[in-house]
Amino acid sequence: MTRTLQTTRDDYLIAGFAALAITIHIAESALPSPLPGIKPGLANVVTLVVLCRYGWQMAAWVSLLRVLVGSILIGTFLSPTFFLSVAGALASVVVLGLLFALSRTLPGWAVGPMGYGVAAALAHMSGQFWVAYAIFVPHSGLLTLYPLLMTLAAVLGIVSGLLTRTILARLNSAPSGGNPV
Amino acid sequence: MNGVKLSRGDAVVWLLAATLLVGLYAMFWQADGHGAEAVVLVNGKRWARLDLFQNQDLDVPGPLGHSHIQVRDGQVRFVSSPCPNQLCVHTGWLSQGGEVAICLPNRVSLQILGSDPRFDAINF
Numbered sequence: 001m002t003r004t005l006q007t008t009r010d011d012y013l014i015a016g017f018a019a020l021a022i023t024i025h026i027a028e029s030a031l032p033s034p035l036p037g038i039k040p041g042l043a044n045v046v047t048l049v050v051l052c053r054y055g056w057q058m059a060a061w062v063s064l065l066r067v068l069v070g071s072i073l074i075g076t077f078l079s080p081t082f083f084l085s086v087a088g089a090l091a092s093v094v095v096l097g098l099l100f101a102l103s104r105t106l107p108g109w110a111v112g113p114m115g116y117g118v119a120a121a122l123a124h125m126s127g128q129f130w131v132a133y134a135i136f137v138p139h140s141g142l143l144t145l146y147p148l149l150m151t152l153a154a155v156l157g158i159v160s161g162l163l164t165r166t167i168l169a170r171l172n173s174a175p176s177g178g179n180p181v
Numbered sequence: 182m183n184g185v186k187l188s189r190g191d192a193v194v195w196l197l198a199a200t201l202l203v204g205l206y207a208m209f210w211q212a213d214g215h216g217a218e219a220v221v222l223v224n225g226k227r228w229a230r231l232d233l234f235q236n237q238d239l240d241v242p243g244p245l246g247h248s249h250i251q252v253r254d255g256q257v258r259f260v261s262s263p264c265p266n267q268l269c270v271h272t273g274w275l276s277q278g279g280e281v282a283i284c285l286p287n288r289v290s291l292q293i294l295g296s297d298p299r300f301d302a303i304n305f
Contacts, residue, residue: 103190114187115194122198147205154198 013054014061021046021066022073029074038149041121041156043070044092048116048164053171056100060093080136084128091127092120113168117161118154125153218294219257219275221250225288233257233276233293243287250291262287 025043033039043066051059067089071077076085099119103110111119129149133142187195221229221241228241233255240247246263256276259269262284269284269291278295 099190099194106190109190109193110188111190111194112188115191118198119194122201143209147202147209150202150205154202157198 014058017046017050017062018065021062022070025066025070026073038152041160045160045163048113049167051096052113052168056097063089063093084131087131088124088128092123095119095123113164114161117164118157121153121157125149220292222290223288241289243289245287248284248287248289
C-alpha cells in the first residue's frame with residue numbers, strides 16, 4: 001500500500017516561516033543576556049507576522065516548531081531551558097488564539113500587531129515564570145522578581161509589535177509572490 | 182500604518198496589560214518580608230492574634246500584673262511590663278516575620294507571624 005503525502009501551500013509557508021524563526025532564534029541565543037529568561041524575542045516577531053497575515057493556526061505551528069527544532073539545534077532539547085521555552089510558547093499561543101478569536105467575532109475591536117505583541121510577550125513571560133517557580137526554583141523570593149520581569153516583557157512586547165507592524169507594511173506594499181530583500 | 186497609532190482593540194489590550202502590571206507590583210512588592218500579624222501568648226497559650234495594621238493598645242494579664250502591648254503601623258512592642266529586668270521592653274519594636282519579644286517573669290510573649298520568617302529558631 002502506497003501513500004502519497006499531500007502537501008499544501010500552507011505546509012510550505014509554515015516550513016518557510018518556521019525556518020526563518022529558527023534562524024533568528026539561534027542567532028538570538030548567541031546574544032548575552034542580563035537575566036535568564038530575558039531575550040528580545042525577535043523570533044516571536046515571525047509568529048506575529050504569520051498570525052496577522054495567515055491566521056492563528058499557522059502561527060501556532062510556526063511558534064511550536066521553532067521551539068522544538070530550535071532547541072534540538074542549540075542542544076537544549078529536554079533541558080530545563082527547553083521546558084521553560086515550551087511553557088512560554090504554549091502560553092503565548094493560547095493567549096494569541098483567544099485574542100485572534102475575539103478579533104474575528106468583534107471586528108470593531110480587532111487587535112493589531114501592537115496588542116498581539118504585548119499580550120504574547122506577557123503570556124510568554126508568565127508561562128515560563130510559573131513553570132520555573134513551580135518546578136525549578138520554588139522560593140518565594142522569586143516572586144519579587146515577577147513584576148519586574150513582566151514590565152520588561154511588556155516593553156519588549158511593544159518593540160516586537162512595532163517591528164511586526166513595519167514588516168507587515170513592507171510585505172503588503174511588496175508585489176505579491178515576490179520576496180523582497 | 183503611521184506613527185504609534187493603536188487600534189481600539191490594541192488600546193484595550195494595553196490597558197489590560199498596564200492594569201495587570203500595577204496589580205502585580207501591588208501584590209508582590211507590598212508586603213516585603215514584613216509580617217502582617219502577631220500572636221500574644223500567655224503561659225504558652227495563645228491569648229490574642231493581632232493585625233499589625235490596626236493600631237491598638239492592649240493590657241495582657243500575667244501572674245505579676247498587666248503587660249502593656251502597643252500596635253502601630255505594622256509594628257508591635259511591649260510598652261511596659263511588671264518585670265524586674267524589662268528585657269521585653271528593651272527588645273523594642275518588632276516588624277519582621279519571626280521576630281519575638283518575651284517577658285519570662287510575666288509569662289507573656291509576642292511573636293510576629295510570617296510566611297517567610299527571618300529566623301528559623303531563636304535560642305536564649
